[in-house]
Amino acid sequence: MPGTVRPGGRTARVREAVLHAAGDALAERGFAHLDLAEVARRAGVGKTTVYRRWGSVTGLLADLLEDMAEQSEPRIEVGSLLRELEANATLVRRTLTDPRQGALFKAVIAAATCDALAAEALHQFYAARVAEWAPCVVQAAERGEVPADTDPEQVVRAVSAPLYYQLLTTGTPLDQAAAERAARAAYDAARAGAFRTGR
């Protein structure tokens, strides 16, 4: 059935099925129980294919994070730094409160605390997400909304930090007020010069 073949063909379909199965398994049971044979079974793909292509649980996790970075929603441009940081915070909040995605992120963060390769893959995922959103701060600096020597990456990280910290260290639900507060605090601090590189 040619209509069901996505660009990339069989190889891309196998990757998609395996990464989806890996994400489900991680969200349900965590990294400690991730098993290549089980992922292959869930994905309906031969075990040998999975072992040959991904090699290890960590290799699979790294590819999953790369795919998540590629699939992530692009930055929203509205010409106002506060609105753009709010859009980013809302996106982070939506991801972390989604039952599957939230569990998946928790599992991957847990994996990164005890596995150096998982940590490296996670760092690359966040570096890609930060790089995607950093231009909103560069443009705001050009418009004079924040000091010219503001570190764009620090501002973007400041939006996500309180949301992840709340997720991991409190039982309080991540509501929209939390997202707006995170964006507002990063914005106010940036305007006051807290993220100036010369500081």
Add this chain to the structure above:
Amino acid sequence: MPGTVRPGGRTARVREAVLHAAGDALAERGFAHLDLAEVARRAGVGKTTVYRRWGSVTGLLADLLEDMAEQSEPRIEVGSLLRELEANATLVRRTLTDPRQGALFKAVIAAATCDALAAEALHQFYAARVAEWAPCVVQAAERGEVPADTDPEQVVRAVSAPLYYQLLTTGTPLDQAAAERAARAAYDAARAGAFRTGR
């Protein structure tokens, strides 16, 4: 030897030895490998005593976190919110960069992502730490340094959040500049009204 008996006597000494051994085991191998029998052996305490008193790995973790909260350094008062937030950030940074303590915190955060009782114990630990530092914001509001309706807990959490976020999502070392930036950003945002409850 009476001189070696701490207040509380044998029960307190057993608890201290067991919690220290549990902390070491967690820092070295993580929550997934925490084992009551091994902790008893490391602590030089009978296995039965450990099982009877703590019951489970999660029970032991909860008691360890309670002890960590009790042992934590008290708030520093200097009459300036920025200096007090910097002192808090420096303390958080020192804890997270200490090899044993940093590994221990990562292990406990990982445990909390997949174990509800561990999560509850972790939430209580952070609630105690936040409550310890919140009065510095209350006093700053009384001095007029921040708006009167500033949420003290949000300000304190805003100081820690970027440090934990950096620890968990980047490979960048947590240096003193990161601690000062975290304190400054929380302070600037609080002064601008980002943590007002009426907002």
